[in-house]
Amino acid sequence: MKIGVTFFPTVGLQDKAASQYYDECLALAVLADELGYHHIKTVEHYFFTYGGYSPDPVTFLAAVAARTTRIRIGTSAVIPAFTHPIKLAGKLAMLDNLSHGRLDVAFGRAFLPDEFEAFGVPMDESRERFDEGVEACKALWESENVRFEGRFHSFGPVTLLPRTVQRPHPPVYVTSARSLDSCKAAGSLGHRLQLVPGILSLEQMQEALRVYRAAWADAGRDPSDAEVHLGYPCYIADDAEEAYRIGRYDDERNGAAISAAVSSWGRVSSSSYPGYEKLADTRLRAGFDQKLAKNKILAGTPETVAQQLATVANRFGDNLVVSLNLHSGHLSQQESERTLRLMAEQVVPSLPGARSAV
Template identity: 55%
Template sequence: MKFGINLFPTVGPADKPAGEYFDEALRLAELADELGFHHVKTVEHYFHEYGGYSPDPVTFLAAAAARTSRVRLVTGAVLPAFTHPVKLAGKLAMLDNIAKGRLDVGFGRAFLPDEFTAFQVPLDESRARFDEGVEAIRRLWAEEDVRWDGTFHQFGPVTLLPRTWQRPHPRILVATAKTPASAEAAGRNGYGVMLVPSINPREAVQQTLELYRDAAAEVGFKPTEEDVHMSYGAYLAEDGEEAREQGRLANERANRSLASAVSAWRETRSADYPGYEKIVEKAGRGDFGKSVAERKALVGSPEQVRAAIEDIRGWYGDFTISLQVVSGNTTFEEAARTIRLFAEHVLPHYATND
């Protein structure tokens, strides 16, 4: 098992200025590096308190790279539908060099209608743009004199500079929140996956992992624990009851930000996102106690959280966990306490984390 932190902001100007958030997040990245965590991850979203303070994860991770030396840097995820592949490939290659090969690149389709509207990209082109964008970027990283004649972009022949530090390219991870077919395709392509257990039943996560691993086996790809990422809301305190109470408040705050961000699905439908209108009904109405009991959030004393991880490990095998330590507008002190307690009392039990 490997463990990192996911700096997923659910915060806006009414809560704290952006500069203050970034300063605190970078201090948490330094702390994760100091304490031996595997990675620091952040997201790409726009406009809403739900992720909107992170419209460009590459910028943040470049700053984190300059202030750390060991921890890996993960985009969780960048959105190729909204950026020309030459531009995105170049930005990520530059980051891989700044970080001296510590970059893992997670790609996502995006799912918020407001973002597609702003970028003037039809929701029904989401899947096709994602597939084309990821493949174009992979080729730009791995090959020279690349000529691309796609549906949405045409270019070449071009040779990307800088070349990526890691050859042939950084690890690729594919976000598969609600679509098992995405995980299956990732396995066939030799990519990793990023799953969201908080919004899916345990059985659905297990089935998705089975599809992924079977597809990988068919092409001779053997995923490691670093090829499977899952994010969990995390709140630790010495006293388990305090952790659950304060974690509940942070969770409720994060759920409100999600509910606002997905509200456009009330009037939106897309063949690329079947059933997504149901997100509106569920967002903001989660049962926090049930979520903790079902091991969809890591909340409690260090001993309680370690017990939860052992259950999760039994269900899914060894994989990489991202601890969401700032979601819900927790203070810097609360997030740092979670990281320190986890490092002191949980990390030592997992010798593979390095």
């Protein structure tokens, strides 16, 4: 098991200035590098407190790369539907060079109607734009004199500069919310997989992993390379009630942020996103205690969080990359630092086979 950090802001101007949030996250990234964590990742979102302080992951990750030496940096995720593939592939290739080959690239489809509307992109095209964007970026990284003919973008022959440090390209992750077809496609194409435990049942998670790993093996690939990324909110303190207190508060604020961001699903539907209209119904959203009971949130003392991670490993198998969402901006930098240190110094050493380098 490898362990890293994802920054997913859910704050806005009424909470704290963006510059303060970035400063706090950069300080935490430096500490994570010093403690030996595996990665730092951040998201791409717009307009809302739900991720809106991170419209360009590459900009933030370039700042992380300049301040760190060992830790991997990653997108979680960039959205091909909103950026021309030449621009996107070029920015990411530049970041791979600035980090001296420490980049992981996760691509996502996006799911917020207001973002698609602002970019003038029909939601029903999201799957095709995603597939075409990933294909085009990989072609630009892998080859020279690339000629590309797609439904949405055609170009070439062109040779992208700079070339990526990692050859043929940085590791590629794709995110799947609920689609087993997406999991199968990721395995067949040799992409690593990102799943969101918070929105899937245990049975759905296990079936998604079974489909993905079977497709990976059927394609003749080494099973040990089939990494799966799982993200969890995380709150650790020596006193369990303190961890639950800050976790409950952060979860409530995060819930308010996502409720505002997904409210437009109450007036929108898309054949490409079956069932997503339910996101607008806040009555269906689980609370902190329900998530904790189902192991969808990591919280408590170092001992209890170690037990939770052991359960994650037992349920979901090998080659897991666990990413801790520990600083949405509502907690203090010191509280997030405490979680980072306790995870590195007390939790990870007690895990059998943990390979976070902590």
